Amino acid sequence: MINLLVLFIVVPLTISVINLFFPVVIRKGLTFLSSVFLLFLCYQVYLKSPADFLMYDRLVFSIDKLGFFTLIFSQALSFIILIFSLKGVDKEIQSSFFILFPMTVAFCNGAILAVHSIVLMIFWGLTGITLYLFALLGRTKDTPKTAKKTFIIVGGSDVFLILGLLLIGFLEPSSKMTLWNVHLALSGELAITAFFCLLIASFAKAGGFPFHTWVPDFCQDSPIESAALLPASLDKLLGIYLLARMVTSLYVVTPVIYLVLITLGALTVITAVMMAMIQHNGRKLLGYHAVSQVGYMIMGVGSGNIVAYVGGLFHLINHTIYKSTLFLTLGSVEKKTGTGNLDDMGGLAKKMPLTFVAALIGALSISGIPPLNGFFSKWLVYQGMFEVIAGSSKGIQVWLLVCLVLAVFGSALTLASFMKFLHAIYLGKRPKSLDHVTEAPANQLVATLSLALICIVFGLLAMPLPLNKLIFPILTQSGLAIPEFFGLYDPMLIFWLFGSAFLVGLLIYFATRRVRLDENYLGGMESEEKFRIVGTAFYNEIRQMSPLRSIYNWAERKYFDCYDMLSKVAFGLAHFFSSMHRGLLQMYSLWIVFGFLIMLIIAVVIR
Amino acid sequence: MGWYKRRLAKSLWVFHVSGSPCNNCDIEILDLLTPKYDLERFGIKLVGSIRHADVLLVTGVFNQKVAPKIRKIYEQAPKPIFVVGVGTCMSGACCFRDSYNIVEDRQAVIPVDLYIPGCPPKPEAMIAAVAKLLGVLNARN
């Protein structure tokens, strides 16, 4: 019997190699077939119990409920993104795109299925490399810089991953370098160092504060399909998967760490969303949101509360769904209009109604509007947070309450920035230059609308479908109790009530309407093209507010970007040292004496 | 429809259009809303957008530049809409009849339902006219 799990890696990898030798059309077909096959494979895995996989290559690949949960969504998302990419990927990059795509899926699957630390390290690193390759496919002038930045941050974090995993292997030799059931106690410098090494790796991958800076740049400069595939979906899944592993099976986490995680989550939410608000580029805006939503997952997974943990995991998949929707709709718009700058767009709702609907649902979902899926997961996180708060001492209560308020307010800010996003692209007055725009092609619509549909379904049927089928098994497997919140917030009830009220309104409207069409009323002036407000300037007031103004200015000068700051320091040091090398012998001898003195002092101090 | 007309007569939202007046009628119209005359008693309210209006109060002689705009405003108003011409200028062009820049046939620009003469009309006259307009609306039953 062949190990099903190995197929998850072997099949796409093979396709990717085969693709090297065929024309683009066949590449597309083969990739599509492999994707369908993997989905089928997922179903096969679902039918079997986890115990079935324990006998095969236990030390290399295996799967548990958490792994399966991550796996199925990575397959589903990559499948839908593939449908989107079948038509419309830039001609120049098409050939490389369909080689990289299955490769990425393969490596990502490998990282999810890996049970041995070394295997995880290898595949983790390989996904970083495909990320770099995707970044190189970009067609803007900043592409090389962005690709380098991405590679250094993600690749650098791999070093921490290796360090962390090796430390764990060293601290707990009995685990034989596996990732499951280690349950290391978080005490001692080494264990804590290892924990933070892994945390850095997972944050860098998922885009958590303060290692998020590569995400917006990547989203801006790389092809939009890859932005939807990697930072929005697969990398999130991987990063949060690792975090969830850390807090459930790798470590026994102490409350202080939970506090740190919650704080980091809240900070991620608020900083990224504040940056997102003022962006003028659609992709960068979405990129910052891809970061800010990670905050909720970190809060949820890292809060140590079971309800919030469920919420965090649920938010992870919700995020991949609606963020992909938003990226893909933006992709459709960009391909039709030829620009990603929000200033140049407007009024496309009439020209691309279906794309607008998908984008609207995505936007409402990400802002947490009930009864969509985004609200359900946020609601779980908040509820869990309240339970955590209720059980803490008073000082910590205040601290956590502030974090909670930041998170709740973050979703209002998310709503605000998406209203700007929607207004800038789809609403308002349409410039003349966009009159030729037509609706996106069928494959793109299928992709975006099906994602939007999943948003609604997961929102309405959150309890029976994703929670019961996918997330609660994770809890039972980890030996945690299923939280008691059945029969509480019922999205179906909200939906039916709202639907009936809306229907009543519609009936009244249709009974009384007498419609006449007219042009805009502008105090008697003709409705001309120049009279338009683009949504991008909505938040000028907030940008101009002190002290936010200086913070924004610093942020734009990249003061908060660890990569840029480090590179500046590094270049500065290099410059300093190179300027010291004048070729003067006296100078060198002086250096030698100086260095000798320093060593002496250190030696004396140590003794 | 009789019931509806009665509702309409009790809730007239007024939009004020100024077509080259001397400003006095406009000020007297605003005066109607203020404590002494308080047209809100009759459910009359001044609105800012033509889309909300039921009555257009038009003042002035209509110079040639503003006339097309007034026509446009009238067309943009949701029907049923009533036009009240306030002041002597509306009915007889007052002392501006000889100017090179006014429209002779104001009725062609905007069909007026009711004239209120006077330079400016006294607020009492305007209230009387509004009451008449209500009567007209009621009479349409």
Place this chain on the structure above:
Amino acid sequence: MSVNKIPVGPFHPLLEEAEYFELKVDGETVVDIDLEIGWMHRGHEFISESKTFTQSIFLVERICGICSTSHPLALVHAVEDIDNIEIPLRARYIRTLIGELERIHSHLLWIGLAGHFIGYDTLWMWAWKYREPILQMFEMITGNRNHYGMMRVGGVARDVDPVIIPKLLEDLDIVDQKMVMIAGAAKDDPVLRSRLKNVGILTHQAAVDLCAVGPTARASGIAIDVRKDDPTDAYDLVEFNMIVQKNGDVYDKLVVRVLETLESTKIVRQCLEKLKVVKGPILNDVKEVSEGEGIGRYEAPRGEVFHYIRSDGTNRPIRHKVRAPSYVNIPTYVASCKGIPVADALITLAAVDPCYCCTERTIQLIDANRNPVAVDLLKLSREKTEQVRREIHD
């Protein structure tokens, strides 16, 4: 930076009259502003050349309904300036009385409208409630609420009945009292202050360069007032202060107007007291106007009204130039409206108390025998109403 345009007008609730501003904005900040006028242009100056001087008075009254006695006053000053005609003392007091009452009603009107523009309807209602007694006083003195037709070359047309003077003084006391209250409410309200302070600043230098007049100039620290500089009528016989502020923002313009209203009630009271005592004729009959040119000026509520008359010795002018205060005050927007939010820019535009009717005057008078008769109009109106009614019945 994205720059978009917002049209304001021709019909916009901000200003009662038709005008058209084009605001160039970045977000909500006004970057540039342009004004197109001409929607009110009726050709007054053209008509005026076919009118006798007495007929002209009625025409220039209809330049603007709010300062409807400032223009006639400036006109008669201009005609009197040609021949240096002296007018009787009693007429001088009556002219000043009418002029100052009008200033009170005009300033109250602006305060009210300013309140309306910044969404403070209570202030609007209060200011206009106390404006109503002034209009009633006008009705008692002249027989009309607006367009009084009081001025004549050489005097005034109608005397003030001594019987009503005590009643007028009584009413004035009430208005005075309420004015102090409104002045307090408008000046000390912290929200109003924070809304108007440092908004739309017109600097002293810009005001000089743009030749602003009236309260707009006085709020920017330019101490000019025709009543003090070139006193005519009874202004050299009564006591009052010139109100000058420094900053030139909307708040200072408000303060100038509020305080000026209090000064005006002072003048009105002095005039009424004098009218009890001073007796005599009210009109020097002027038979003919000799050839020459004359300049008439009067401090209207919005600033200096300027009339220039050139006569060739007949009873009609060969050139009649009108320059209303708004004409020089409105262009100050270029100096005061840039770089501030839309909400501020609009109140700044309104703060010069613009009167587009005045600005676009160029009145042209009509022959007297072609003046429409009120009875005809009433008939016309009735016919029209009947016609509508018939249409409805059918």
Place this chain on the structure above:
Amino acid sequence: MTRWLFYLLVFPGFLFTTILGLLIVWVDRKVSARVQFRQGPPLFQNFNDIFKLFGKETMIVKESARTVFVSAPIFAFGMIVLLATIVGLAAINRIGFAGDIIVVMYLMMIFSVAVILGGGSSGNVYSSLGAGREIKLLLADELVFILVCLIPIIQSGYKLRIDEILVAQESGVFIGSISGAIGFILGLLCIQAKMTLPPFHIPEAETEIVEGPFMEYSGPLLAFWKLSQGMMYVIYPALLVILFLGGFKWTGIGILYSVLKYLLIVVLMILIKNTNPRIRIDTALNFFWRIAAPICLIGVVLSVWGL
């Protein structure tokens, strides 16, 4: 099912709230008129207005996204009816579900969403400007509103259900404590802003941007906006009564107290409305973020220590 439809369409929901809301708007107009020395409109004025609007023509902009333009006001209306049902059921019938207070907080944002979608879809420059202001105003008051809602949640011992918050207040209403008083006052201002009443009627400033997002609406669609705004007059003060003043009781003297509590808030709102000029949007942001939010945070901290 029938029971829920009754809840939705008749009792705490559509009919009840609509009628009460239009009457409260009348109270608003009447009291405002009295403050301004006027008579004010007759009692059934608002009903006449609404019925009249339903008979007018609907003007739709040719270039606009018509479906969005039409559905936005109905969407807002549906949301307000839903909100009325949830709040009303919790306050009167004491039927609630866990976390309904969070649901209510999020539902309140939908009204702004509908306003922005409706305003933006018409393609009118003023509507777009108004939509931008609407969302900024939402941002301004939302932060404080979250903090305000936290105070009763904390004081009731982290109960997330409206009916449990009401139960917790039976021993003493929350406004009695310092933090409760802070929360109540700031909550009043938040509600003023959420209902875009003066001094926060920045998004629909008539003399600046001509009713803003509602500018292009006419006829039945405008009637839906007006209805929604009228119903907000019922729900938002009622929410404040629930959170800080112990909710409503329908027995004996309790009825009088309930009505008085509610009217107190409404009259306070009308007075604030009539004694302030409209402020600028940046002033509103500054006020809520830099003055109100820290004060409210102090209130939250106090409430953690049970003050």
Place this chain on the structure above:
Amino acid sequence: MQEIDQFKERMDGKISHLIDKKRRFYFNVESENLREVAEYLFKNLGCRLSTATAMEMMHGIEILYHFSLDRAGQYFCPRVVITDKEHPKVPSITSIIGGAVWIEREMFDLWGIEFDGHPRMEELLTLHHPQGLKQPMRFGRTE
């Protein structure tokens, strides 16, 4: 009045046809000297430009500027006579006095007088006029 005497002395030879009435001082000035006179009145004397009147006389088009010396209640009125009725042209004083922009635009609009060096020589009142009204204040406009 010392200001008038000063002014006469300073501008000797550049001004003519002096009419010195009580508080009103009219004089003629050639168009090439106009800017100098205006600059002196505005900058040195501190006058305010009240307005300018254009009129069509038999001998040509006259422009009468009105400078108000507010501290003395005095009016200085330089008069420029343009004999070329077909293409009247005068130097603009907008670079000296910012407030002259509208005044000159209006004269261009109603009389067709062109001002050299005006930043925006455009109609003021009849801009975008639907009937294309041009120079309505010139004689022989319609009749």
